[in-house]
C-alpha cells in the first residue's frame with residue numbers, strides 16, 4: 383500500500399513520463415480511497431497545465447501574465463505539502 387508521500391511523488395513523476403502498469407494500479411487504488419491525494423492530483427494537474435500554457439505564451443509573447451492558482455487550491459496544496467514534511 384502506497385503512502386500519501388509515495389503517491390505525491392508518483393503523481394509528479396506521471397506528469398513527465400508514463401508509469402509502469404503496477405505503479406499506475408497502486409496509484410489509482412490509493413486515489414480511489416484518499417480524498418486528499420485526489421485534491422492534490424487535481425491541483426498538480428492544474429499547475430502543470432498552467433505552467434505549460436505560460437511557457438507557450440512566453441514563447442509567443444514576452445508580456446505574458448503570471449501563473450496563478452485559485453486561493454482554495456493554493457491552501458490545499460500548502461496543507462498537502464505540510465503533511466508530507468519529514469518528521
Ligand SMILES: [Zn+2]
Nearest residue numbers: 386389416419
Ligand atoms: Zn493519500
